[in-house]
Amino acid sequence: MLRSFKRRLWQPPRAHGEVEEDRQVTFLELFYDLVYVVVIATLASQLAHDITWRAFAEFVVFFGLIWIAWLNGSMFHDLHGRNDVRTRTFTFIQMGLIGLLAVYANDHTEEVSGFAIVYALLFALFGWLWWGVRRQDEEVYRAVTTRYLGFILATAGAVVASTFVGEDGQLVIYAVVVIGWIGVVVFTTGASSALMGDLRTINESTVERFGLFTIIVLGEVVVGVVEGLIESTRDASTMATGMLALVIGFGLWWNYFDTTGRRLPRNSTRSMQVWVVAQLPLTMAIAAAGASMVSLIEHGSDSHSPEGTAWLLVASVSIGLTALALVGRTLLIFDQFRSVYHPGSIFMLIVAAALPLLALWNPAPVVLTSLLVVALMAVWLFPVTRWLASEESGEDPLRF
Numbered sequence: 001m002l003r004s005f006k007r008r009l010w011q012p013p014r015a016h017g018e019v020e021e022d023r024q025v026t027f028l029e030l031f032y033d034l035v036y037v038v039v040i041a042t043l044a045s046q047l048a049h050d051i052t053w054r055a056f057a058e059f060v061v062f063f064g065l066i067w068i069a070w071l072n073g074s075m076f077h078d079l080h081g082r083n084d085v086r087t088r089t090f091t092f093i094q095m096g097l098i099g100l101l102a103v104y105a106n107d108h109t110e111e112v113s114g115f116a117i118v119y120a121l122l123f124a125l126f127g128w129l130w131w132g133v134r135r136q137d138e139e140v141y142r143a144v145t146t147r148y149l150g151f152i153l154a155t156a157g158a159v160v161a162s163t164f165v166g167e168d169g170q171l172v173i174y175a176v177v178v179i180g181w182i183g184v185v186v187f188t189t190g191a192s193s194a195l196m197g198d199l200r201t202i203n204e205s206t207v208e209r210f211g212l213f214t215i216i217v218l219g220e221v222v223v224g225v226v227e228g229l230i231e232s233t234r235d236a237s238t239m240a241t242g243m244l245a246l247v248i249g250f251g252l253w254w255n256y257f258d259t260t261g262r263r264l265p266r267n268s269t270r271s272m273q274v275w276v277v278a279q280l281p282l283t284m285a286i287a288a289a290g291a292s293m294v295s296l297i298e299h300g301s302d303s304h305s306p307e308g309t310a311w312l313l314v315a316s317v318s319i320g321l322t323a324l325a326l327v328g329r330t331l332l333i334f335d336q337f338r339s340v341y342h343p344g345s346i347f348m349l350i351v352a353a354a355l356p357l358l359a360l361w362n363p364a365p366v367v368l369t370s371l372l373v374v375a376l377m378a379v380w381l382f383p384v385t386r387w388l389a390s391e392e393s394g395e396d397p398l399r400f
Helices: 002-009 027-048 053-080 085-105 112-136 139-164 167-196 204-230 236-260 269-298 307-328 338-354 356-361 365-389
Strands: none
Touching (some): 027 053, 053 112, 053 204, 085 112, 204 236, 236 269, 236 307, 236 365, 269 307, 269 365, 307 338, 307 356, 338 356, 338 365, 356 365
């Protein structure tokens, strides 16, 4: 009985190259992603109520740490997970640790050791899972797996070491970890691409997982709008600002999923590296935009937006559009529909570069949100009009 259980329900992880064709995202993965909602909501709420340079720096660093954890968990499941008891058990253990991260992230300045210890435990678990992959891998993959395992253990060690320094020192160590992992992602994506050849490192299920994470951070825009309206006197200007702020979230969704979401990158090292790395500033910017909504709506009746809030919202939308433009240029369909995607991405970058002028002007919240809605509408309409003009030639790059 025990032998049958292990053979059928407690199998080792899939080795590199053991690809599941037409794999679909499972309900377990959807549940796993939902746990991150709590952590991101906690970080966004802290920024919403303390829009300062220090708070923004902490938000960027801690969001980076959470994104790295999500990336490790989701990519491991995508590449090596199975639909068995073993995979479910270790996934639920991860979810428990992520829930604890949300608890300690709620006040990471006072609970520095708690957050660091839980984060280190999570990465120790990742290390154990990757050790299981290394034992299954063929010799050609083991060198890359061993290096990746080393990165994971080094992360756990660095985070534990951060508990012995002050708050500023800890933030620096965390920032180094985030920057280091960007390099790790670039390295491992390139190494995996070279080893796997025609087998895609990033497949349809991977793209879907990134899209789901984007939906999670878009939810923070809705949360920010609702929280702002709850905490405000709901006069006409405030309500209009709130509804327009919500439309900004709609506009970000519209631009992401119509032009770049649900689409594979080219099966080349550079394209996949840019595609993955650009997801971090993209999702971070959307979450930060949601955090800015609370303060913006609270001052909906003012003649000028709070300066820090205006800069946070405008910079977030600008960074988000820049990341979207970069992702769009990596897509598999970019060359096929170059007449749509090339000018569309250039126009998106131009709009992103011009948006900071709105923060310098700093108009009333209702005006600021109106102009951002117009900017997002223009960014969407520009490639759509080019697509409609070329419709007779059979081009159909956008999906509605």
